[in-house]
Amino acid sequence: MTPERFDLLTRRHRECLRGVRELKGSKEIAAELGLGKSTVDGYLTEAVRLLGARNRRDAALMLAEHEAAEAREVTEKEENTDPDKIMHDSARLVSPADAVPIPSAPDGSTVGGAVSAGHVSAPPRLNLPIRRRGQQRNDMGLVERLLWIPTIAVGLAIGFGMLATGLDVMTRVINAVAGHAG
Missing domain, CATH: 1.10.10.10 (Winged helix-like DNA-binding domain superfamily/Winged helix DNA-binding domain)
Structure with a gap:
């Protein structure tokens, strides 16, 4: 040191x-x-x-x-x-x-x-x-913890929406390819 x-x-x-x-x-x-x-x-x-x-x-x-x-x-x-x-x-x-x-x-x-x-x-x-690594416990206060709840919920909603949109687009691409091949 x-x-x-x-x-x-x-x-x-x-x-x-x-x-x-x-x-x-x-x-x-x-x-x-x-x-x-x-x-x-x-x-x-x-x-x-x-x-x-x-x-x-x-x-x-x-x-x-x-x-x-x-x-x-x-x-x-x-x-x-x-x-x-x-x-x-x-x-x-x-x-x-x-x-x-x-x-x-x-x-x-x-x-x-x-x-x-x-x-x-x-x-x-x-x-x-x-x-975090090396910490005995998380030192967040009550307000910080409460603010993370809606933040995580919004993040999950956005992530789920992106997943659903991605699956929808893949389904349309697969149907379009299958329609042209058949």
Whole structure:
């Protein structure tokens, strides 16, 4: 896991992932942060995509490991600092950071959205009424579930209509061919 992926996470992404790490549900995290449950779910979903994790639990564990490694680095740096130096190491001029690569999932597909000034603007994601690979359960709200019922019904009606039309056309073609042959 490259540290650049963690740089894409905002403060809210990190706060929500820390709540997951503490085994809190979305409602508890939302109450703590003063956000709506769906907002917390959105932050967690986006964080999972940005980190290329399988689910929110894995993303929380990845962030915890990353933060622990950063803490170890800071501690080691402080232990190796000479107090007699005039300039601290961080006061040196540094070259500009390399461009942050676009994150990709383990299967090679692109994840996340456009990165601008450290903030990720991902396109809105359609919540499907099925559980995705790596999810424990589907996190859709009641309104989203209720909106899917007529959507699926209309889709089925259109599909059945297309099937009936296709069968009708095939029947006419077969009758026309049989009429010319006989």
